[in-house]
Amino acid sequence: MNAVLHIPAERLPARGGRSLIHHEQGLILLLDIDGELHAIGDSCPHAGASLFSGRLDGRWLQCPAHGLRFDVATGCPAGIKGFGLRRHGISWIAGECHVVIADEEVSA
Numbered sequence: 001m002n003a004v005l006h007i008p009a010e011r012l013p014a015r016g017g018r019s020l021i022h023h024e025q026g027l028i029l030l031l032d033i034d035g036e037l038h039a040i041g042d043s044c045p046h047a048g049a050s051l052f053s054g055r056l057d058g059r060w061l062q063c064p065a066h067g068l069r070f071d072v073a074t075g076c077p078a079g080i081k082g083f084g085l086r087r088h089g090i091s092w093i094a095g096e097c098h099v100v101i102a103d104e105e106v107s108a
């Protein structure tokens with residue numbers, strides 16, 4: 001069953017920014033890319049490194065540990081199949097942000 005996490009307005013990233021949200025099951029990295037909010041697990045699917053400090057190039061986030069690049073919008077890594085980022089849905093209810101924490105990884 002999915003969990004829903006309310007994100008207080010003060011924890012939302014500014015345009016082009018990022019924020020890290022702690023919750024019972026781990027960490028969620030929120031990224032604002034060109035005004036669109038994305039929510040991913042803050043753990044690289046390769047070896048678990050934090051992605052928070054990864055370099056962004058458009059929608060591509062580069063893991064700071066070993067350099068794999070992931071399309072934040074799809075979770076897919078560049079040129080590799082079979083695994084990907086753990087992505088979470090975002091729902092806006094009465095102007096408030098909620099992250100829907102998926103039970104399983106969403107991979108390509």
Ligand code: FES
Nearest residue numbers: 044046047063066
């Ligand atoms: S832990 Fe991210 S590329 Fe290795």
